[in-house]
Amino acid sequence: MKKVMNQSTAIAIALFVILTIAFAVPVLANEGKNEDKKNPGVELKFIGNYENQPVFQLNLVSAVEDEFTIVLRDKDGNVLYADKVKGTNITKKFLLSTEELGDNLVTVEVKSKKNQKPEVYTINRKQNLVEETLVTKLK
DSSP states (O other), X not given: OHHHHHHHHHHHHHHHHHHHHHHHHHHHHHHHHHHHHHSOEEEEEEEEEETTEEEEEEEEEEEEEEEEEEEEEETTOOEEEEEEEEEXXXXXXXXXXXXXXXXXXXXXXXXESSSOSOEEEEEOXXXXXXXXXXXXXXX
């Protein structure tokens, strides 16, 4: 009788631990999403080339109107571009002159007035020559 109670107690404890973990993981995953809704969304992406120069798009999304400071710097810390913009959904496109910058690192820093922690991105250009050889069977 004692063994049966010990086994059922162990099963109950194991079931409790499993259920606690199963329900805690989705709750913790949703907490991060709620924080993202409070903080403005900043996204920088490469969208293509224009006349062999790279073009980047910066998207600033906020639920409420906010003021953003955008600063682009080269590897030496020289300011290439600086601007303050205000709004909720802002899109800016940047064309970088590779003739002037070469393969130097460019840092993009976006700071929200409401959230003083800056979002920092780096743009690092590297050129690679890719040679591809294909063999195809003809029918």
